[in-house]
Amino acid sequence: MATTTATSGTAGGTTKGTxxxxxxxxxxxxxxxxxxxxxxxxxxxxxxxxxxxxxNSSLMPADRLRSTPPLLAPIHPSTHAFGQIxxxxxxxxxxxxxxxxxxxAVAVSLLSAVLGAxxxxxxxxxxxxxxxxxxxxxxxxxxxxxxxxxxxxxxxWGLLGTVPGLSLLYVGLIVPFTVWMLKGFVxxxxxxxxxxxxxxxxxxxxxxxxxxxxxxxxxxxxxxVFGFLVAWNEFTLAFVVLASGDRLTLPVWLRTxxxxxxxxxxxxxxxxxxxxxxxxxxxxxxxxxxxAKGMVAGAVKG
Amino acid sequence: MSxxxxxxxxxxxxxxxxxxxxxxxxxxxxxxxxxLVPYLLLVLPVGLxxxxxxxxxxxxxxxxxQEFGLAQQFGRPPEWIGLKNYTTVxxxxxxxxxxxxxxxxxxxxAVLTMVVxxxxxxxxxxxxxxxxxxxxxxxxxxxxxxxLAALTVYTWLVEPRYGLVNWILTSVGFEQFRAYSWLAGSxxxxxxxxxxxxxxxxxxxxxxxxxxxxxQVDDAxxxxxxxxxAGGWTxxxxxxxxxxxxVILLLFMLEIIWDLKVFTQIKVLQSSAGNNEATNLLGxxxxxxxxxxxxxxxxxxxxxxxxxxxxxxxxxxxxxxxxQGDL
Numbered sequence: 122m123a124t125t126t127a128t129s130g131t132a133g134g135t136t137k138g139t140x141x142x143x144x145x146x147x148x149x150x151x152x153x154x155x156x157x158x159x160x161x162x163x164x165x166x167x168x169x170x171x172x173x174x175x176x177n178s179s180l181m182p183a184d185r186l187r188s189t190p191p192l193l194a195p196i197h198p199s200t201h202a203f204g205q206i207x208x209x210x211x212x213x214x215x216x217x218x219x220x221x222x223x224x225x226a227v228a229v230s231l232l233s234a235v236l237g238a239x240x241x242x243x244x245x246x247x248x249x250x251x252x253x254x255x256x257x258x259x260x261x262x263x264x265x266x267x268x269x270x271x272x273x274x275x276x277x278w279g280l281l282g283t284v285p286g287l288s289l290l291y292v293g294l295i296v297p298f299t300v301w302m303l304k305g306f307v308x309x310x311x312x313x314x315x316x317x318x319x320x321x322x323x324x325x326x327x328x329x330x331x332x333x334x335x336x337x338x339x340x341x342x343x344x345x346v347f348g349f350l351v352a353w354n355e356f357t358l359a360f361v362v363l364a365s366g367d368r369l370t371l372p373v374w375l376r377t378x379x380x381x382x383x384x385x386x387x388x389x390x391x392x393x394x395x396x397x398x399x400x401x402x403x404x405x406x407x408x409x410x411x412x413a414k415g416m417v418a419g420a421v422k423g
Numbered sequence: 424m425s426x427x428x429x430x431x432x433x434x435x436x437x438x439x440x441x442x443x444x445x446x447x448x449x450x451x452x453x454x455x456x457x458x459l460v461p462y463l464l465l466v467l468p469v470g471l472x473x474x475x476x477x478x479x480x481x482x483x484x485x486x487x488x489q490e491f492g493l494a495q496q497f498g499r500p501p502e503w504i505g506l507k508n509y510t511t512v513x514x515x516x517x518x519x520x521x522x523x524x525x526x527x528x529x530x531x532x533a534v535l536t537m538v539v540x541x542x543x544x545x546x547x548x549x550x551x552x553x554x555x556x557x558x559x560x561x562x563x564x565x566x567x568x569x570x571l572a573a574l575t576v577y578t579w580l581v582e583p584r585y586g587l588v589n590w591i592l593t594s595v596g597f598e599q600f601r602a603y604s605w606l607a608g609s610x611x612x613x614x615x616x617x618x619x620x621x622x623x624x625x626x627x628x629x630x631x632x633x634x635x636x637x638x639q640v641d642d643a644x645x646x647x648x649x650x651x652x653a654g655g656w657t658x659x660x661x662x663x664x665x666x667x668x669x670v671i672l673l674l675f676m677l678e679i680i681w682d683l684k685v686f687t688q689i690k691v692l693q694s695s696a697g698n699n700e701a702t703n704l705l706g707x708x709x710x711x712x713x714x715x716x717x718x719x720x721x722x723x724x725x726x727x728x729x730x731x732x733x734x735x736x737x738x739x740x741x742x743x744x745x746x747q748g749d750l
Contacts, residue, residue, distance in 0.1 A: 154549060161546060161554040165561035171623070172564050174587065175576045187585050229471065237468035244461035252465065257741065260677070262476060263684030263733055265706040266726035269713040270483035271475075293475025296468050325457070354569040356687045357706075361714060372571040376691070387579055394572035405567035406560065 175398070179203070179391035186387050202392035211367065212393075215374035219353065221284045222370060226291035227348040233296050234344055235337075238303035239329065243312065259297040268361045275362060282368050290358050295348040302347065306340025307333065343411040346404055353401055371397045483723045491720035501720070508724035517700075518708075518725070522732070525683060525704045528614060529736075532621045532685075533678040539622065540629025541671065545659065547634045559631070566627035574691045577620050581605040606696040613702050617688050625681065629674050636667040676740040683733055686710070705729045 178186060179202055180195040206212050240246075241253060271290055272281070280286030310333045318328035359370040369377065375393050487508055489501035512518050543562070547555055565573075581588050583604045592600035605612040640663050648658045664671070686706030693699050693707065703711065709729065713722030 154551065157546060157549040158551055158554040161550050161558045164543070164546075165554070165558040168558075168565050168623070169561040171573065171576045171580065172568060174580060175572065178576075178579060191585070191587050191590055233468035233471055236464040236466075240461040240464035244464075246458070246461040249461070252469070259472060259476060261680050261733055261737055261741075262480065263680065263706070263726075263729060264476075265684040265686040266709060266729045266733075267476065267479050267483060269709065269719055269722050269726060270479035270486060272714065273719070274479050274482065289471075289475050292471050296472050300468055350567065354571075356569075356571050357690075360690070361710070372569055375571050375575060387582070387585070390575050391579065394569075394575045397569050398567075398572040401567045401569060402564055406563055 172398070172402075175391050175394050178387060179395045181388050183386065183388045199388075202386075202388040203396070205389060206392055206396065211369070211374060211377075212396075214367065215369040215371050218284070218368050219370040222287045222291065223349060223352040225284060225288040226295060226352040227345055229288065230292050230295040230299055230348045231341065231345050233292070234299035234303045235341070237296070237300040238307045241300070242304050242307035243329075256297050256301050260301075264294060265357055268358060271358065272361050282363050287359060287362055287370070288352075290362065291348075291352045291355060294355070294358075295351050299344045299347060303337070303340055303344050306337055306343075309340075310336045339411045342408055346408045349404065350401060483726060486719055487723035487727045489720050491718075491723070493717045495719070496717060504720075508720045509728070511721055512724045512728060521703050521705060521708045526732075526736075528618065528685070528704060529679060529682040532618045532625075532682040533675065535618070536622050536625045536629055536678050536682075537671070537675050540626045540674070541633050543626065543630040544633035544637055547630070548637055562627035562630055565623055566631075568624065570624065570687050571691065573624060574620060574688060577616060578606070578692065578695055581616055606692055607698065610701050613692065613696055617685075617692055620688050620692075621682060621685060625678060629678070632670055632674060633667060636670040637663065640666050672740055672743055676737050679737055679740070680733055683736065684729070705732075 177193070177195055180198040180200070181192065182197065182199040182201060185192055185197075237256075241249060241256075275281045275283075275286045275290075278286070280289070314332050314336075315325070315328040318332045319325060323331060354372065355370070356372040356376075359373045360376070363369055363373055375390070375397060378390055378393050486501070488503060488505060489495075490504045490507075491501045495501045543558070547558060550558070580586055583589060583602045588605070589600045589603055605616050607613075644662060644666075645658055648662050653661065684706050685704060689702065689704050689707045690710070693702055696702055699707065699711065705725075709722050709725050712718050712725055716722075
């Protein structure tokens, strides 16, 4: 797989103009580019439509939502639904809980992932292969098949419905993948750089922290964001572990929001969904290139 | 410097001494100490994963051989009953219905996701800058959507009376869709919506990763193939796809795992559908038996069988991946 060296490519490149699969100067396919462009724009619109519809519906006055034909754009937008949520104490409590669980899980995962990635990337040791295989295999364990004993474990330790309890479960979801991802980034920093620093009198660890860690910046961001996404978006474990009590993460809060009402308040639910989704969408847009690169780096390099 | 590292392995204070950079210059001691370093680095990540996933897995495996119902919940010690939970599970015809349904759902969703995902990646390579960025942004948005927010929107789109989908269908003349309930109306439309939500969320990862991989294919190889007279399609099939195969295989494997254990989508859509028995997949069935029904022993056996199923289905891909990934 020498041709797929992960570190050199312009992954997800928005800067890449020509080349790649079809030679754009000589290939007859070039003539079809206009058609493909149109197809792509239609597909983009279709793909983004549910998100547009969510925001659109959240800005509708409740009575307008039940009108036929449905209004395709909010002509007289109303922030009533958002206002109601902002006055909902449970929303703020859930937001706080979500933020706490997410930050703890991400901080711990990131630290673990750096340590694990360095071990796997920079050292040859007995059992390295076993750990690498384990990193892959662990991701195959269906978390959904474990939630019963995870629930009982937290119950036994008195951690049911607590920040550390839920964070612990999330760390298990995040760490295997982030170790894998970050390992790709560490592999990408030439070990010679560290060796040069060691020649200049740095210790091995000094060299690592002074030379490699700064170069890992994008990898750390991508890894952190991945962890943020998993923890912020996760529903199953939160749903199971938080089933009782009023300490909810935002996705679970969204659930109670719609099922508590006789007739679903669609404007409200859509506003709630928008509030949960928008921070994620913003963060994600900012880092997706780095993330895709990290995944490919992890996948292509052993 | 080294302090940061020691702080990192703080979970194992007794071991931190070994993580400090060797001060002595005697080569022998130095190498013996650095032999320990990778293991020390792995203490925190491996330890945490063991607590979070490993321990529950072992407990669950043990529980699957025990009578563990409501009585045990209230303190009665569990009784060993050998394989009884497994025979209960495996002789239940409903279990096999659920397995067949899950495998079918997984196959359809995973294959469609891969086909659409890779096709979109190839399409991305054909585009001018603006449409490409638009499509990428749309995909990224869908990828990042919290599953629960996405599900709520889909439920709203197919809402029987005021949903957009039924309105469009009735206005173009399909009168049978007036107030039709996609989720409660039939198993088939229920699973169609479930698959749609799964595919909508998972295609972006496949597309953007394959696109990143496609861009790493060496142009020189493509030019050579072109000089040899290979057309675009032939080049894609014989040159490009084999080169990005490791990425595709990894993604396919992940899709299979994810789609087989799918829980959130089914659970949430079920609350609008009502008929859980007709729409259960493995994930929701385990939940219903365990947390819902308090039958932890049987649910653990179910979960173990589910785990084995995932292993069997992905074994071949795992092996290929390990060979190619040069582990």
